Amino acid sequence: MRTRDQWKWKRGQAATETMLVAVMLTAMVAILALLLYVFKEYGVRVIDLVSSEYP
Secondary structure, rough: OOOOOHHHHHHHHHHHHHHHHHHHHHHHHHHHHHHEEEEHHHHHHHHHHHHOOOO
């Protein structure tokens, strides 16, 4: 049978794991947003170069 200290440790571990997953998810979303921004800007630059009227 588990003691109260063992149950408290398990709850603390679950809370820590949940926070770690939340931080990793936030970081991944931020990185994906940055990549979207960079590739969007690159696409705009390419379109500007292709559509330029310089011969």
